[in-house]
Amino acid sequence: MELADETPDDWWAIEALYDLTFAPGRKALSSYRLRDDVPAVPAFCRVVRYDDGGIGGAIRCWPIRIEDHRALLLGPVAVHPTRQGEGLGSLMIRDVLERSAPAGWPRVLLVGDAPYYERFGFNRLNGVVMPPPTNPDRVLGHGAWAGIRGRVRKSLD
Template sequence: MELRNETPDDWWGIESLYDLTFAPGRKALSSYRLRDDVPPVPAFCRVFATDDGVIGGAIRCWPIRVEDHSALLLGPVAVHPTRQGEGLGGLLIRDVLERAGPAGWPRVLLVGDAPYYERFGFKLLNGVVMPPPTNPARVLGFGAWAGIRGRVRKRLD
């Protein structure tokens, strides 16, 4: 498997992977309202794929804003059930986190389980509010979040 940038030809394979690994109502989640009508950040849309294009893992990131501060919304990240346990999810997450700051994205946010994401350096973001209904205990951040509070919004620029 090769880690590479997502291409337009990967779209259906990635969407099928997300449908397979997440609940059928995944697009009803509040984080998807931040993605509606906003293109993802191409440099942070990555896949693990075989030479013949079979997608084993994928990650996408979206531009968001908290007050006047830009951030990446990490996710969704998914690994095909037949490839889980190989560390692909961790590699995808670390890839984003290692490249985000140098690329001008000092903050990364996600909605997820703290016990899993803490190993990558994510911490609970008190005062950063996702659109409802989002459990505040699942709003996690990585990077330069000190003193930043407010509502998470789409970044349309």
């Protein structure tokens, strides 16, 4: 297996993986409003590809802004049910976190379960507001968030 950049040929397989791993209403979530009509950041759209060409996991990131501060919105991240427990999700998340700040993205935000994401260095963000109806306890950040407050909005850069 290898961790590789997503290619245009991967699109359908990744969408099928997301449909398989997430609830049918995944696109109704508020985080998807931040992704509508905004291209993902290609350097942070990765797949775990096996020798047979199959995809065992996928991660995508999107540009967002909080006031004048840019950040990456991490997710969705998914691992095929037959590959869960192999550390693929951790591999993909760590890859994004190791490469984001050096690439000019000092902040990463996600909506998720704090007990799971704390091991990667994510913490609850007070004062950073996702579009409703997001639970504020699930808004987590990694990186340079000191003093940053405001509404999360989509970005085109």
